[in-house]
Amino acid sequence: MDAIQVQGLTKRYGDHVAVDGISFSVHQGEAFGILGPNGAGKTTTLEMIEGLRKPDAGDIEVLGMPVWPDPMPVQARIGVQLQSTALFDRLSARELLELFARFYASEDPAGRARRALGMVGLEAKQDDYAARMSGGQQQRLAIALALVHDPDVVFLDEPTTGLDPQARRNLWEVIRTIHDEAGKTVVLTTHYLEEAELLCDRVAIMDEARIVALDTPAGLIASLNAGARVAYTDEQGEHVLYAHDAQAAVLEVLESARAAGRPVEGLSVKGPSLEDVFLNLTGREFRE
């Protein structure tokens, strides 16, 4: 059974179409990524699935239950980390987690708080106020709050945005734990290509309110039908080309450069990435 099914989902703000009739499904136990530049419609999509924003058209089912018109039964079984983390100022991490566990009328709130803290590696900070934590720790606390009632599906909205590289890598470990060890279905949005490639079983690439591609990271890259990405710079500027045969492509570049008497600089050959997929699909470079 699919954990999430979305059909023809649409959201408009006046004349602006934020989400334009998208459809997709997320399998149970999957780590599913929605990748796209800022303003592509990722957060709006997520918030409609979470029951925070009412869609103008389309159907959403989560765990076999329709989200609209009454999102409450679905909300009881999902965990959400919102893009902007905001928490009460004068409650410690442990107190916040116990309070949230009680919101869900969960058994043993203290034990649940302890386990959630353990899952995100914040045991040492359990008596601190959120305001005294670093950005990465606050984000981990927000994720712990999403986990405290042991939900079936966890939504993470740009979990690593604004974090330094070390904190980002720590958070990736946390997300892997939630997915691999706790076996949860994870849906995350990101505008980091690397993150989507590393963490997600499947990735939907969103651009200008639409899903332009959906597959495994490997499948998306394979769709380029190219084994290598060859890049170089000459007096005419930067060039990128995709090729089946990297060796032949490089030789061709160098030979034509010698024939024309144009020096080539910064020649590089590597396997194509999701960035190349985005460039190929939209004709634009991906801007993080």
Next chain:
Amino acid sequence: MRHRFWHTTAAQLKMTFRNRIALFWSLAFPIILMSLLGVLFGSSVSAGTITVVDLAHTPESQQLVTALVHTDGVDTKTGTDAASAESKVRNGDRDGALVIRPGQNGAPASAVLFTSNTSAAQAGILRGIVGDATSTIALREAGGHPPIAFRSQSVDSASLDYIDFLLPGIIAIAIMTSSVFGLSTVLVDWRKRGILRRLKLTPMPLWEFLASRVTASLALTVVQVIVLIAFGRLAFGVHIAESAWAAIPVALVGCLAFLALGFFIGSMVGSPETADAVANSITTPMMFLSGTFFPVASLPAVLATIAKLLPLYYLASGLRDATVRGLSFSDVASSIAVLLVMTAVLAGISLRTFRWEPAN
């Protein structure tokens, strides 16, 4: 779900009592304000103002009147009508009335001092001053009966020592401040930062969350009433009436009315700074117009009329009736009723306009 509600309320209380600045405004500031005003105006030099009505017109009675006029400890006005002098005590316009009547059939003239029973200490001082003046005249008379027999009598009155008057006003201000700001600024801040939005994702209904906030505010109100009454009693010897328990229901209803005002501001305004400014511009003038620091009767007629439209007036006068005037619960019921109506109107409007999320 009763468990969840009480645990949420406990969390709200923790947040309230850990907020040192809010706690300063709720408890320390009223104590400082009361101490300042109490020290500045609480102990007046004069024991009060009395009306002397001399109906005897004997040389001795005229001597007594002259003696009192020249006594420093008391301001003396002369009057001609005994009944009106006595009713002025009852109204609280005068602190005492001395009525000297001619003696019948050769008996000495009698001087009766009427004092207010709400201020035992002041009445004692007045009795002392008038008694001294009377016996001085008696000593000058050679032998025989004293020319004037002195006796005093207390009457029910609305007159209060300044500090007695002040304490309920200070309690009212403390309740107003913590209730208005405890729901306006806080709610706007929680909405702006997306905390309310995050709560919306949990199965706890937002009305229940608000109810827990209201319950925590009510608990803080009870603490304020008890702490401030105890401080007034211990530090300034405020005369607390037996009916003071009736201050609790008045205070709780007052808290609700001002929470409703805070909710109203919180539902109209987008940023915590604006909420703060609006709350201040509503509460500060109200503080001076509602008979908290001085009686409404001392205001110009227009302002006195405005005062009676303000919730703080009803909270302060209800608290005063219960705490120091010794009036019973049924006497404060009208103040309670007015405050409840204000609560219902403000909360009703706010529920229609309130948004859980910031405007885009």
